[in-house]
Amino acid sequence: xxxxxxxxxxxxxxxxxxxxxxxxxxxxxxxxxxxxxxxxxxxxxxxxxxxxxxxxxxxxxxxxxxxxxxxxxxxxxxxxxxxxxxxxxxxxxxxxxxxxxxxxxxxxxxxxxxxxxxxxxxxxxxxx
Numbered sequence: 001x002x003x004x005x006x007x008x009x010x011x012x013x014x015x016x017x018x019x020x021x022x023x024x025x026x027x028x029x030x031x032x033x034x035x036x037x038x039x040x041x042x043x044x045x046x047x048x049x050x051x052x053x054x055x056x057x058x059x060x061x062x063x064x065x066x067x068x069x070x071x072x073x074x075x076x077x078x079x080x081x082x083x084x085x086x087x088x089x090x091x092x093x094x095x096x097x098x099x100x101x102x103x104x105x106x107x108x109x110x111x112x113x114x115x116x117x118x119x120x121x122x123x124x125x126x127x128x
Contacts, residue, residue, distance in 0.1 A: 003077045005095055008103075009033035011070050012049060017063035027059035028052070029100065031072060051094045052076065062100055071103035 009031035017027045029052040036045050052074045054062050066072065076097040083090055 005074075005076060005078045007031065007033050007050070007052075007074045007095065009050075009072065009074070011066055011068050011072065014067050015054075015059075015063045017059060025056060025059040025063075027054045027062045029054060029062055029066065029072065029074070029097070031074065051092075052097045052100065053094055054097045054100055058097075058100060065102065070105065073099075073101040073103070075099040075101075 012030045012032050015027045015029045017025055019025055031050060031052060033048045033050065034045060035048070036043060038044070052072075074095055074097050076095045076099070079094055079096050081092050081094060
């Protein structure tokens, strides 16, 4: 059998870190992953909310450097967690992460950058 998943998404809130009784750091990194698909002539968008669980030094690093809105790539294995709450059976899928890569922060675009138009003249050094 093979259980491997790779997701790219944005954090929906800051990571939550806790420690096991033996002192191992465990962080929950909640992400939202968007996907688009066509249904007939209509373009639909679907958002999947999933938690990535990270252990050890990487959990501490995620807790220190990641925050809500940040884009990450999560690589790991998929796990279903089941429990019972007030007599109802519940379940949730989460990713046990082997690796989390941080994407660069997006710089806010200033308003004047949006209104500037490119120059009309081109030189021979430009590829287009």
